[in-house]
Amino acid sequence: MQKALTLADSTVGKKALLAVSGLVLFGFVLGHMVGNLQVFLGPEVFNGYAATLKGNLPLLWGTRIVLSVSVVTHIVMAVQLMGRSSKARPVGYRKKDNAVTSYAAITMKLSGPLLFFYIAFHIAHFTAPGLALGNYEHSTTDVYANFVSAFTIPWVTALYVIAQLLLGLHLYHGAWSLFQTLGLSHPRYDGKKRLVAQVFALLIMAGNVAMPIAVLVGVIPPAG
Ligand code: HEM
Numbered sequence: 001m002q003k004a005l006t007l008a009d010s011t012v013g014k015k016a017l018l019a020v021s022g023l024v025l026f027g028f029v030l031g032h033m034v035g036n037l038q039v040f041l042g043p044e045v046f047n048g049y050a051a052t053l054k055g056n057l058p059l060l061w062g063t064r065i066v067l068s069v070s071v072v073t074h075i076v077m078a079v080q081l082m083g084r085s086s087k088a089r090p091v092g093y094r095k096k097d098n099a100v101t102s103y104a105a106i107t108m109k110l111s112g113p114l115l116f117f118y119i120a121f122h123i124a125h126f127t128a129p130g131l132a133l134g135n136y137e138h139s140t141t142d143v144y145a146n147f148v149s150a151f152t153i154p155w156v157t158a159l160y161v162i163a164q165l166l167l168g169l170h171l172y173h174g175a176w177s178l179f180q181t182l183g184l185s186h187p188r189y190d191g192k193k194r195l196v197a198q199v200f201a202l203l204i205m206a207g208n209v210a211m212p213i214a215v216l217v218g219v220i221p222p223a224g
Contacts (some may be wrong), residue, residue, distance in 0.1 A: 008077075014084075018077040025067075027049075027199035029066055034207075037210075114163075118167075126143075126146060130146070133154070136149035145193055150214035150215075151212040164208040167208070172197050172200075173197075175201065179193045
């Protein structure tokens with residue numbers, strides 16, 4: 001007997017699941033950045049914010065579970081869709097004209113896996129187990145101190161800045177693809193869609209890049 005087709009079996013279903021999981025991750029990245037920007041308000045505010053999040057176990061674990069499911073769904077759907085498109089055209093193009101495909105689309109396959117490694121490193125660094133990457137001790141309660149100690153080290157700041165540039169590229173193309181999946185593909189709206197995708201990606205990138213650099217140049221000082 002033939003198995004019934006589920007949403008995740010069809011190409012359209014896979015694209016929808018890629019888009020929905022991407023939207024959840026978009027929301028997280030925005031919320032995480034806004035929360036982290038409180039580091040500019042000083043150690044009391046920032047450590048208070050971290051303690052509130054960690055103290056609310058249903059929120060903390062609810063978010064962790066939703067994020068994990070979204071990351072796995074996003075990766076599995078992306079890999080399966082890439083597999084389908086190469087199966088559909090195993091020979092490849094004799095002459096491939098990438099005029100329409102943007103630079104971001106070509107680098108999507110590269111930025112996706114690199115971001116995965118960055119996220120794994122980032123969680124190991126700040127959360128579990130919590131790595132002190134220089135001459136300091138990691139604290140489970142003083143998140144402000146971990147933040148300042150880490151980004152005082154130039155290579156750590158450089159690594160985070162590079163990751164945020166990759167994230168910006170990924171978000172830009174992700175937002176663009178989302179508009180296509182939602183059916184907003186009329187050329188009349190292309191200019192507006194491009195602008196919304198660019199503004200969103202640039203805002204996230206600027207906010208995330210500002211924090212490590214502000215520590216490195218002394219705008220965010222050690223707790224004193
Ligand atoms: C420069 C940019 C970023 C900074 C400064 C930053 C900072 C932090 C800090 C300090 C923590 C630990 C919080 C705590 O111990 O209470 C954390 C956790 C985390 N960050 Fe980031 N983050 C950045 C970008 C990102 C990005 C781009 C992602 C994902 C795409 C991300 C995903 C996470 C996750 C999943 C956690 C673990 C949350 C948990 O405990 O479950 N972060 N981040």
